[in-house]
Amino acid sequence: MPLLGCIADDFTGATDLASMLVRNGMRTVQLIGVPGADQPAPAADAIVVALKSRTAPVEQAVGESLAALEWLRKVGCRQFFFKYCSTFDSTDKGNIGPVGDALMDALGCGFALACPAFPTNARTVYQGHLFVGGALLNESGMEKHPLNPMTDASLVRVLGRQTRSPVGLVPFVTVERGAGAIRDAMTALKEQGRRWAVVDAVTDAHLFAIGEAASAHALLTGGSGVAIGLPENFRRAGLLPALADPGALPHVDGPAAVVAGSCSRATLQQIGVAREHVPVLQLDPLATPDANALARQATEWVAERLGRTPVVIAASAPPERVAELQARLGRDAAGALVEHALAGVAEALVKAGVRRLIVAGGETAGAVVTRLQVRSLRIGAEIDPGVPWTYAEGGGEPLLLALKSGNFGAPDFFIKAFTMLEGSAT
């Protein structure tokens, strides 16, 4: 039976959290969207439901989060985690405060900590203020974010504006003293009528201590960093056996392919490296601004190439080419055209037998996952930080799937990813 039930407000954040839990010893499955009422629980120690609620209207974010919570409770989870961005992406309307309040009400727990710190990624919280690297949040570039500009670094104030409940602080000096001191501070804040407490954290040691202090909490909220200490709580309680390989995935045989729609510098470089080793088809949406025709080109090209060697099909282009298509079709239509084409390519590849697939690009991955009707991803070992291999189930035959956000991964990412599968029991 699963132990930890997580609700993540976006897809890549969900994968990030899931990878963190696997690294720390929990078998973890990520579900895409609110699970259907009769969907059975996967065999896992932790389940992460990935929503798209970060910038959704508040009522929708609350509704979906509550529906996810209800399902997670029904399948037996005993502790819950609300995952949001480590830069606390939100506005005065929400969604972090209202979603957290609603989850607390549903659980009847009356208190939750808030800690977006993720020291590995240079997100730290000191005196309730969020730092990105050496800069306060409101001087980090996040103040110019198009959807949720973060113009105040004080999370006590930011969260205070999103909830009617008073927000307290567990400061650095207390966190430094360890789990017992943090637990006492949170109890005292709760007794003073605070429903929320922002907790400072500057190092992973702080996060482990916070996790330990919150072992009995029904709900925690934060970035994936603060989940680092939770697996150990379950092990300590005798609920989680020590697993040799919590990221073990079922074996899947079949040809390998990459579908790339990300135009980020990292992806362009990765395609360049792949070109030295494997066949690469460069689609040109400027020359062929027709999604079905592009997908057909790819299907024909791939027909005689599928085998042991991976193939790469990319629409990715340097900024001036992207700008040209956008100028011609409009920004949204250009993106939609290429996403539609690449979703068609992925579908054709899977139909042709591909069972190991990498998709590069966040939006591209969303389009592919929807087209393939993937509903669940069992999280495996990371290829590079933040990008695990996963075992995807849903629409048709299961396949191994790696979904890479644009800027993630080393230059040899694509080659390394497939070599890793050859070398492991996966």
Ligand code: ADP
């Ligand atoms: P990232 O994670 O790097 O942001 P995304 O897939 O989220 O990657 O975004 C890349 C966007 O660029 C997608 O909407 C994709 O369809 C679009 N795109 C890809 N190739 C081209 C191209 N050659 N011209 C115009 N747009 C493109």
